[in-house]
Amino acid sequence: MDECGESSPWICHICDATGRGEAQACAQCYMVTCPKHLQARAVYNAESGLYELQAVCLLCATEALH
Numbered sequence: 001m002d003e004c005g006e007s008s009p010w011i012c013h014i015c016d017a018t019g020r021g022e023a024q025a026c027a028q029c030y031m032v033t034c035p036k037h038l039q040a041r042a043v044y045n046a047e048s049g050l051y052e053l054q055a056v057c058l059l060c061a062t063e064a065l066h
């Protein structure tokens with residue numbers, strides 16, 4: 001039924017949840033992530049010397065802790 005390809009479905013690479021519409025990608029691994037597993041983190045930007053909020057997936061956020 002939904003064959004018009006305007007909003008292609010996406011799959012979260014962590015939980016395999018599917019969704020439609022604009023896919024959110026992790027700012028570090030660039031993989032599609034559902035809103036549940038994407039969190040805003042303050043990431044230091046060496047160029048501007050400021051912390052910026054980036055949408056980072058749970059896996060990348062967890063790795064950063066180790």
Ligand SMILES: [Zn+2]
Pocket residue numbers: 012013014015016017033034035036037
């Ligand atoms: Zn997910």
Ligand SMILES: [Zn+2]
Pocket residue numbers: 026027028029030031056057058059060061
């Ligand atoms: Zn990631």
